[in-house]
Every structure is written in structure tokens, then in C-alpha cells.
Amino acid sequence: MTTASRSPRAGISRRRSAFARFAPLLGVAACGLVTVSCGMGDEPDRLVSKGPPPVASGGVVVSARQPLLPTYPCSRCHDGRPPDLRERALTEFHTHKVLNHGTQSGWCYRCHTKDDIDQLHLPDGSKVGFDQAYELCGGCHGDKLRDWKAGMHGLTTGWWLGARVRRSCPACHDPHDPKFPLMTPEHAPARPRTAPAEEPHAGGAHHAGEAHPAGETHHAGEAHPAGEEHRAPEESHGHGH
Amino acid sequence: MATDTDLHAEPSALEPHEKLAETKLDEHGSRRTFLKIAGASAAGVAAAAATGCGSPGAPTTEEFFRQHYKKLNDEDKKKIFARIEDEVRARSGVSVHISDPPPIEGVDFAYALNLSVCNGSRRCVEACARENNLPDDPELRYIRVMEMEVGSLEFEEATAYYEPEKVPEKKKFYLPVQCHQCDNPPCVKACPVGATWKEQDGIVVVDYSWCIGCRFCVVACPYFARRFNWEEPTIAPERINPTQGYLSNRLRHKGVVEKCTFCLHRTRAGRMPACLEACPTGARKFGNLNDPEGEIRKIIDTKRVYVLKEDLATLPRFYYYFG
């Protein structure tokens, strides 16, 4: 579809060498940025990438997860407690956790490791840390992991020229309830100053006042990852909600 | 030197205009004193010139005869930037810094936007407004998020004025539109005075000090990306972003056209544009088209991307994709 649009930029390969100038400089930049991260649902502010520009190019820093977990290391409490494998309402600890992740999601130890509680584990049993949780997510959502690794899915901020800061999956999706939360939008744009005060929506008069209350659309049973609910037409066929 | 000492005996007794006389005397004597006082009075004179000419935005003689951006040398630019900084300080009391970062050799900027995840929260719109010093009264915004009907890419069925409690709404998807930095920009072609042009890295810029405000570019743009300052834009001093690019987010006056510049004062320094940093869903992707490992190239190479109104052959650098 875009062949035509791209063809005038045949200079891409010609100019690649210039870009390569920055590449060898890759190095130090990233470490400090690891700490720049966001908790779940936080909105990054525009100060995120303030500071001197890193000289490196192409590096990717995955935001760390572990420092943001209030109860980490888990072993502090779990050591000496026998794992309880029963599916049950959690009344003592982790009471706010809602497991709403797929239908066949299993229980805690599907992902957490019962004999090494500070680690997660992949379906094949190999252990990964919380900072590498994306590997675990990728076990089921392989396509998303592939896109994420290429920078096509997920939030990448910071420097395009230098270390990009990439949010790990749990930064945006609660692993226990991964559907992206609904948000309150910023105010609508100002109408043209000449528009009559009580005009129906200019253009496409179909939307007037049909705002869905918050709870209505967020059914407990729907467990699609963010974005699935409002897929664009190209993909929505046969999806069926 | 004797004069110098005499004058300094009672500095407080001097009236302002006498101070000017003093600076002249000092030119032959103490260079240091001269610079100090002249610096202060120059700022005052500039401020007076900037504010004393009736309505805000009225040009000073110097500004009136100013040459086109491309004819300015570094010395001219320095003077002009200093004048603009003084003007802003005089008007709003904010110290701003005007820079003019050049395009980076070998860099071609492009943008990609993932329509599958954009949730219409308009965080980009407001972040852009803060970064680029967009006025709130009258409200002017570069990004327009269109709420589209599922099953249609027709703008006539869409609205920019959606206001539900929560987004995304059912049966809708969201398509933000801003300047597409076209490679064949109809706006640049339209401008009769060359006040808008395409830079080497692909960004289409406007020299707000050259634009005559004929709005032919607004008419020519098929993406509704250009905005005209119908009246003097106002922005609260505390909302002014002091880091300003001459060709991007410096404060504008009434009567000229402006538009998104991919935040060139940020992006030419290697940073991401403000709208991208603000996006809560990661729908926005920005980078160098010539970087084979960059997100942009990965997206164009592997995703089904499309551009708006491709039939117009504007060759946008703003790609939409579903991912």
C-alpha cells in the first residue's frame, strides 16, 4: 500500500552511512535511564527525557519492574509459608488482586514459582525475573512480544537517537487483569467560535450525548488486552464481542 | 579615569537618562562598568520598543525590515533571538531561551501511529499544547483526534468533539491527525512568499516572522493541520515552556499560520516528540526513517501501513497501522 509513498525516499540506503556514524558511540548512556520508569497506569510526563542527550544510538532500555513492586522480594513473607495451591478468594493478603486474565488462566502458580517465589517461570519451567516478565507474557502472546521487541507495540519514550526507554508489559497491563483501563479523555476541542451554541456535533451527527457510563463497558468477563475492544474495521470482522 | 571615579561617587543620584550618559563616558574609561549598565539599559530599551508600539505583536522597525530566515547569517539570528527573548521577558516576565537546532545529517523523520491501540484519551493533544506554547484562549491545538465509526474510514462519519465519560467508546476507533510533514507538501507550494518550507530532515516549518497570513496554505492542506492566529494568542506565563525553537514553539502573534513541527526543538536534539511521550497506550512511534533498526522502519516493513488521502500524492511522513 505504501510502496508509492516510499519510493521517493530511495536515498535511504545512501544515507545509511551517516546514521552509522552514531552507532559506534553506543555505550554508557543507558544505565541511568533504567530507573526512569513508570508504575502501572501512570502517564509519563514530558519531563521524562530531560537531561543531556545521550550520544549513543539504537540502545533500548527496558524499564525495570522489580523496584516498583511494593512487596518485593516476595520471599520476605512467603519463605516458611507452604504454597496453597487451591483456587480461593484471597482474604488475608493480596486481597485487591483480581484474576481476570483469559479463561483458562489457572491460579497463582501458573506464573509465579512456588518453590522460588521471587521468580516467575515460563510454561517450560525455566525461571525468569520480574524484570523479564515480558518473556512470560510472550509465552501466550507471541505476536505481541515480537512486535514489542521490535518497538512496534508498547510504550517507548526517551530518545529516538540514543537509548529508548521501553516499558515492560506489566507497566501498562496489570498481569492479573490485563485489559487496558478505560480513561477519561481530555476536553474536546473548542468548537469554531462562530458555531451556534447548541449545535449538534458538526460532522457525523451520530454521537450526541451517547456517552457510555464508565462501568457499562468494562464488564468483568471481558478480558481482552488493551485495544482489542476498539479494533479498527480492518481487523474487527469476525472478532465478535 | 578621574571622570569614572567622580561619577561613581554618587551613583544613586543619577536619573536614568543620565545613566545613559554615564555609559557613554565609560566607554572610554571602564569597559566593565559600561557593559554592565549598557546591558541593563539595552534590555530596557528593547522592552520598551517591544511593548511601546501599541497593540502586542505590532512590529518594531527592526522587525519590519527583517529578512527572510534563509537570508539570515548567524550574527543576525543571534540578534533576532535575543530580541525575541527580551520581548517575551518584557511581556510575560518569563525568561525563555530561543534555539535553532539544525537538521541532523542523514536523518529523515517519520511518524507511525497504531490505530489498534489509540484510545482517544487526547493526552497527546494537551501535551503538545504545553510543549509548543499553544494558546488556551482562543484555544488552538495542532492534533485533532477523530472518533471514527467502526467499519468506516470516512471523516464525514467521524467527529472530533466526542466527550464521553470514558474512552474508548464501543464501536468506535480513534484516529489522531496532525501535520503529516508531506514530502510533496501542497502548503509549501501554495505559500506566495516562501514563509513555509521543507527542511532536510523532512519537517515542514513556518517562519512566523515572514508569514503574511494569507492562509492559502490552510486552504491547500488536505489534513486540516494548519492553524491561523485569528487574534492575539494568550498563554498564562506559568504555562510557557521556556525551551523554544525559532522554527517551532516560540511564541506567536496574531495574523500568522502555525502547525505541528514534530517538536523539532526536541527531536533534533535526539528526544521524542511531546505527543509521543504523553501517549498512555504507546500508539505513537517516532524515529529516523534511515535507521534500519528503528521502530519506524520495522513498522513500515512488517505492518500494513497506510497514509491518509494517498490519492492526493502528498507523500506524508505520517503512517497509520494496525498492530
Next chain:
Amino acid sequence: MRDLIRFGFAITGAMIRGGRAYYLWVAFLCGWVALGVAAYLHQFEVGLVATNMVDQIPWGAYIANFTYLVGMAAAAVMLVIPAYVYHDHALHEVVVLGELLAVAVLTMCLMFVMVDIGRPDRFWHLMPVIGRFNWPASMLSWDVIVLNGYLVLNFYITSYLLFTKFCGREPDRRKYVPFVFLAIFWAVTIHTVTAFLYSGMGARPHWNAAILAPRFLASAFAAGPSLMIIALSIIRDKMGFPVKDAALNRLRQIVAVTMLINLFFFFSEIFTELYSFKHHAASMRYLLFGLHGHNKLVPYIWGAMALDVFAAAVFLTPKLHRNPRVLMVGCGSAVVGVWVEKGMGLVIPGFVPSPLGEVVDYTPSFTEFCVSAGIWAMGALIYTLLLKAAVPIELGKLRIAQPEAVS
């Protein structure tokens, strides 16, 4: 040189002296001009917010009037061509009056552009050499050239002819006929370039049609000579200039044809847009029927079409146009009908729906009305003053005091 100064004094004197009716008329026009100036000063102070233009409707009444008036200026060739190419003597006698109208109308065009721009203090950026002229890419830069060029051409031709007549000399054909033919070509270009301003806009499907330039010319050649018929009749009645019926008749024949062509072009455009019912027809639907409940232009465009059809009927029916009063009404209908159809009726639908599908209505603000009226009054004033000097010269009443030997 001394003759030129005498010429200057003589025409100034002719402009100043006049009867009671003349002073009243000039005072009336000056009143409107003053109102326009006051309105413009207000707009200059607060910005174009004083108009009802918005980002969705970036051009309004000013540019609509400008577009229409460019056509009126171009229409002067409808006198020049029969007079110079086909040697129509009746028209040859009044051709200078037509060219003076072009001068007045072009001045109005330039004023309408001036009041439309956001930074009039930067007008010099538009000037070649000292400014930065985006030529040949920008159609607007072409327009600046052709409009100013046409103004200079007409100003030169009329001044030269009147000056030689004032001096009692025979005009030297070598000194003006080449310019007359250049002006004929130039007249076509001014309106073609103005049409290309619009039809070159890929972003605006309503204008992006090849028929636009031919339609512009046809409508201009219908409205322009119609206005000329009215003007010449008034000049004959009020200023005692012997305009021959043959001249008016020839002009009437011209507008009969051009009005039909204009209607035919417009109909072709409507058919193409509406029959295929493509998305791009939204603007045409907005214009003719309204869109999403917005229908501000609908009565105007139907009114304009009715006026056009009525005018065509008058021009084509001998029984009607033999009555001078009916002919005047027919000409007035053509002038007004084309003004609506090609002014606001063309400019505004180009913006509706906006490129992002928004429907925004537009009606000129009070300031826009006053400024526009002021410019029209200014144009009428200029034409009045020019005629006041030109008519006696043409009649041989105003001559150089002591005729010197022809050099």
C-alpha cells in the same frame, strides 16, 4: 512634460467640479468608504477574529468578492475584442470607459486581498526582488503578477488615449495597440490564474475540477458586460455621453451567449457531482441541499440560479430586452446572480465539509460587511472620478488650454 502637468490639473479640476447630484453621490460613497475604513481599523487592531472566518473556513467574503471582481476586470476584453479585433465602431467609442472600469475594479481586487491578509504590514514580502516571491510554484504569486500587470496595462492604455485626446493629438497606434492586444491576452490570464488558485487545490475536491477556469471566464463574460450595459446606460443618461444603441445591443448579444454557456457549465458540474454521488459531492450537496442540517447557502444558490436563468431569458427574448427597463433588470440579475454563484457560492462550499469532515456554516460578520461595502464604495468612487475626467475629454470638452504644435 508640461502637458502632462496640465493634464493632471485639468482632470483634477474636472473631478472636483460638479453639480449637486454629483457631490451628493460622492459624499454618499465617501460615507461608505469611511465606514469601511473604520471597520478595517477595528479589524487591524483585534485581528481577523473580527471576521467570521475560522480555521475550517479560512477564506470568506473578502476572497469571494475578490474572485468575482477579477472576473469583472477581465470582462473589459468583451469591449476590447469587438472594438479592436472586429472593428465594431459603436463599441470602439466606449472602449475607454470599459477599460477604466477594469482599472477601478482591479483596485478593488487588490484592496480585498489587502484586507484579507493577517499581516498587512508584511505586504512587501510579496514583492519580487525585495521580498521573497515563491514563483512559479505558488499560484498566488502568479496572481500578484497578472493582476498588477493588468492594472498597469489598463492604466497605461487609458491614460495614454485620454492624454493624447486631451492634447488634441492623434494617438500613435504603435504606442498603444500592441498593449491593447497584450491586455486581451492578459485579461484571460488574470481570470484563468485566479481559477487555478482554486482548481489546483487537491485538498478541496469541490474546486479541483477542470471546468472551473472555463466556468470562471464564462461567468465573468456574462456578469462583466452586464455591468457595462448598466454603467453605459447611466453614463448616457447622467453624463450626456452619446452611447450608441448598437454598442449596448452588441454587449447584450455577448451576455446572452455567455450566460447560456455559464449555465451550461454549472449544470455540467452539478450533474457530474450528483449523478455519480461520490463522496466528493458532499460540497455540492451542501451548496444545493444542505448537509447534516446545515443549509445556509441553499436559498442563495437557488436564488442565484433563478436570477441567472431570468437574465438569460431577458437577453434571449426580444420582447423583453427591447424594453430598456427590463433589460436593466436582466443585467442586474446577471450581475447579482453571478456574484452569489461565483463568490460565496463557490468559495464557501470548497471548505464544507472540511478536510476532516466537519460542517461549519459561514456568514460574514458585521465588520466584514462594512469593510466589503467600503471597498465597493471605494471602487464606485474611483470609477466615478475617472469618468468625471474621461467623459469630457472623450467628448472633446476638456482640452488643453493653448493647443501646442503636435510634436
